[in-house]
Amino acid sequence: AQSVAQPEDQVNVAEGNPLTVKCTYSVSGNPYLFWYVQYPNRGLQFLLKYITGDNLVKGSYGFEAEFNKSQTSFHLKKPSALVSDSALYFCAVRGSTLGRLYFGRGTQLTVWP
């Protein structure tokens, strides 16, 4: 069965500091991993994905994520946080050929000035 865990409901970081939002997954077969961001009363915006290839994936707005197969993790990172990064972040996994995504519960990121 496919599942995603985001162990932190909230992450707080000062502007300019690096940020990490954690995600671990469980999937049958090769994982297709995604990060989405959601602003209040809005839909989800795609940030980045890992399908195959380099373990470090770069995405939108300076975000990147590191795929670690042995730890079944796909943590989202950014070297220098901005106040405008404050939002709800979702990790998702898609197993092989099926189209559906399995989402984590989300992590609320707050970046304070």
Added chain:
Amino acid sequence: DTGVSQDPRHKITKRGQNVTFRCDPISEHNRLYWYRQTLGQGPEFLTYFQNEAQLEKSRLLSDRFSAERPKGSFSTLEIQRTEQGDSAMYLCASSFRGSRDTEAFFGQGTRLTVV
């Protein structure tokens, strides 16, 4: 605007009434998904279509829920005899699956409140 479009953005209805939501996907996308999101939770899968064929339905999609994509373009999600527990954000997404798969792009959602 070439993104995924959902209508209406907000719907307030009385318990027991029927509601219908519409989703217009990105035009070249052949897959269309419906998800439901409640407060404090990630989106939960409801159903998806490849072209006009409904390929998978979640157990969350009770008999009161029905979805269609009659011509492989827009889709509708109908909830009959609404209950307070149906109050949620309903998200539509689309993607292309073929020689080069794309990720899913989401619409802004329809927020349903059942009173």
